[in-house]
Amino acid sequence: MALPAGFLDELRARTPISAVIGRRVKLARSGRQWKGCCPFHGEKTPSFYVYDDHFHCFGCGVHGDAVSFVMQSQGASFPEAVQQLAAEAGMEVPKASPQAAAAERRRLDLHGVLEAACQAYRRRLYLPEGARALSYLRNRGLTEDTIAAFGLGWSGEGRGALAAELAREEVPPEMLIEAGLMRPAEEGRPAYDLFFNRVMFPIRDRQARAISFGGRILGDGQPKYVNGPETALFSKRRTLFAIERAREGARGGGTVAVVEGYVDVIALHQAGFKAAVAPLGTALTEEHLDVLWRLSPVPVLCFDGDAAGARAAVRSVELALPHLTPERGLKLATLPPGEDPDSLVRRQGPAGFQAILDAARPLGDALFDLMHEGVNDSSPESRAAFRTRLIEAAGRIGDKSLGYEYRSMLLDRFKERRPRPMMGKRDGSGPRRMGQPAPPRPFTQARPTPTPATATAERARHLVAILLRHPGLLHDVEEAFGTVMLSEALDRLRSAILMWGSSAETLDSAALMTHLHATGLAADAAQALSAVPVPLAACASPDAMPAEAEAGWWHFFGLMNPGRLEQEVANAMVDFQRLADTTTERRLVALREALNALRTGEMESETEA
Numbered sequence: 001m002a003l004p005a006g007f008l009d010e011l012r013a014r015t016p017i018s019a020v021i022g023r024r025v026k027l028a029r030s031g032r033q034w035k036g037c038c039p040f041h042g043e044k045t046p047s048f049y050v051y052d053d054h055f056h057c058f059g060c061g062v063h064g065d066a067v068s069f070v071m072q073s074q075g076a077s078f079p080e081a082v083q084q085l086a087a088e089a090g091m092e093v094p095k096a097s098p099q100a101a102a103a104e105r106r107r108l109d110l111h112g113v114l115e116a117a118c119q120a121y122r123r124r125l126y127l128p129e130g131a132r133a134l135s136y137l138r139n140r141g142l143t144e145d146t147i148a149a150f151g152l153g154w155s156g157e158g159r160g161a162l163a164a165e166l167a168r169e170e171v172p173p174e175m176l177i178e179a180g181l182m183r184p185a186e187e188g189r190p191a192y193d194l195f196f197n198r199v200m201f202p203i204r205d206r207q208a209r210a211i212s213f214g215g216r217i218l219g220d221g222q223p224k225y226v227n228g229p230e231t232a233l234f235s236k237r238r239t240l241f242a243i244e245r246a247r248e249g250a251r252g253g254g255t256v257a258v259v260e261g262y263v264d265v266i267a268l269h270q271a272g273f274k275a276a277v278a279p280l281g282t283a284l285t286e287e288h289l290d291v292l293w294r295l296s297p298v299p300v301l302c303f304d305g306d307a308a309g310a311r312a313a314v315r316s317v318e319l320a321l322p323h324l325t326p327e328r329g330l331k332l333a334t335l336p337p338g339e340d341p342d343s344l345v346r347r348q349g350p351a352g353f354q355a356i357l358d359a360a361r362p363l364g365d366a367l368f369d370l371m372h373e374g375v376n377d378s379s380p381e382s383r384a385a386f387r388t389r390l391i392e393a394a395g396r397i398g399d400k401s402l403g404y405e406y407r408s409m410l411l412d413r414f415k416e417r418r419p420r421p422m423m424g425k426r427d428g429s430g431p432r433r434m435g436q437p438a439p440p441r442p443f444t445q446a447r448p449t450p451t452p453a454t455a456t457a458e459r460a461r462h463l464v465a466i467l468l469r470h471p472g473l474l475h476d477v478e479e480a481f482g483t484v485m486l487s488e489a490l491d492r493l494r495s496a497i498l499m500w501g502s503s504a505e506t507l508d509s510a511a512l513m514t515h516l517h518a519t520g521l522a523a524d525a526a527q528a529l530s531a532v533p534v535p536l537a538a539c540a541s542p543d544a545m546p547a548e549a550e551a552g553w554w555h556f557f558g559l560m561n562p563g564r565l566e567q568e569v570a571n572a573m574v575d576f577q578r579l580a581d582t583t584t585e586r587r588l589v590a591l592r593e594a595l596n597a598l599r600t601g602e603m604e605s606e607t608e609a
Contacts (some may be wrong), residue, residue, distance in 0.1 A: 275290075
């Protein structure tokens with residue numbers, strides 16, 4: 001069954017491989033990937049990993065994409081697997097024909113045409129005619145290595161130069177038109193080059209194949225930026241600039257950040273932010289979000305700190321709400337007024353943009369403020385209307401359990417902003433005199449003010465509680481766990497947990513609790529898991545994802561020993577650079593998230609508010 005490669009690329013892009021495999025394998029988050037027990041050989045410890053576009057088992061070596069998983073797990077033939085996945089993706093399998101085969105050969109030829117154009121543009125950049133373009137790039141702070149790595153070039157100042165140069169390589173104008181490099185003839189006007197007098201930015205697909213170009217004019221002409229037209233290879237609503245590089249950056253633990261322009265992305269990559277991408281002259285689309293979520297469960301959207309940036313943030317949030325799930329979220333970051341990522345890293349260095357990423361707010365925290373922008377809630381009518389909008393926003397979330405949580409959170413924020421009533425006695429006997437203290441509210445109990453000692457005790461309790469609920473983390477944290485100062489009761493639990501973990505075949509919470517009950521420590525465990533005196537953070541919940549629990553554990557450990565946490569991050573980086581496997585990657589991601597949370601104060605409010 002011969003199928004166009006373009007169709008198979010599109011099918012794979014539309015098929016969330018984790019969802020396909022998740023129907024047959026119980027998967028859990030592991031950093032930016034998923035893991036579970038391999039369905040192709042018996043194992044008790046998960047070694048089967050699912051990435052954004054493929055799976056691999058480190059136990060038996062089986063690997064492949066969504067199509068091959070359906071074939072291997074269901075005994076399906078290649079045509080049957082393709083037909084099944086295409087039906088689920090809402091695609092029609094093309095019928096094989098000589099015409100279809102010829103079209104596919106022509107499509108593959110277009111990649112070659114675009115690569116030839118890329119080389120021509122790069123050569124021209126270093127000719128005398130490209131001096132202004134090269135000076136522009138250098139003045140933007142780009143190094144020679146960066147210019148070469150991104151294949152930046154110069155189109156030439158006049159029309160017809162590209163067609164003339166590629167004609168020597170027997171590339172006809174018809175192919176240049178089909179590749180989006182020339183405009184077709186119209187109304188007696190001959191075909192002509194689309195790009196001239198522009199700095200050229202190659203646009204590549206996930207496999208790093210050239211699919212189009214963007215061009216920035218030098219001088220005052222308009223439009224400032226031009227992207228190639230829609231072609232058989234290029235779709236703006238499905239493509240993100242630098243996606244081919246961001247895939248590797250995300251796998252290396254980088255934060256997936258969405259910014260606005262070509263130079264912003266390139267400057268960030270040069271500064272070490274290897275997972276930055278940008279849309280191509282269009283607002284974010286659902287297809288863009290799907291690509292981002294394949295890279296990271298929580299990408300960061302960066303917006304300008306002006307009115308236009310606020311409007312863009314609202315549009316993106318409204319687009320994302322129906323597609324949110326417990327495993328797919330967003331963070332929002334706001335740049336200082338008048339700054340873009342390029343200017344920020346040039347002026348403040350990588351630390352300036354890292355501070356922006358560290359301050360990014362989860363969508364749940366930012367949504368209320370975005371919706372409240374410009375709202376006058378001084379009257380009962382306007383407050384009622386705003387409350388209705390909040391409920392409707394939560395109702396647009398497709399995942400009902402997540403929508404319920406958003407609804408509760410938004411309404412809690414709404415209640416916090418309730419206007420203060422006129423001062424008066426609660427028994428209605430008359431107004432209160434100036435300076436007279438308000439009577440205490442009935443049926444409320446003041447929460448004890450935390451002291452350094454009680455805060456340290458609560459952090460230690462969280463370390464134990466997280467391991468009671470998620471003992472699968474034990475082998476990764478046991479050395480650090482052994483260095484923590486604990487109370488007598490928690491120290492008893494630690495000794496029992498470490499001893500049990502050294503011989504247990506499966507690190508399972510239920511098995512651990514059974515062991516503690518049998519050794520007379522059930523009461524100590526219950527006290528560690530109690531909501532008194534302070535409710536446990538979400539990362540200590542039995543429903544927390546493994547990555548969340550691991551990042552939470554290291555966060556509370558870092559609060560007690562920040563220097564040791566920084567050392568753990570450094571050690572994890574060395575291990576990842578040496579081994580570059582999924583285990584070291586997962587550990588590095590969790591430690592970085594914990595360190596970022598420590599620096600920005602996240603989670604602390606859950607135990608000390």
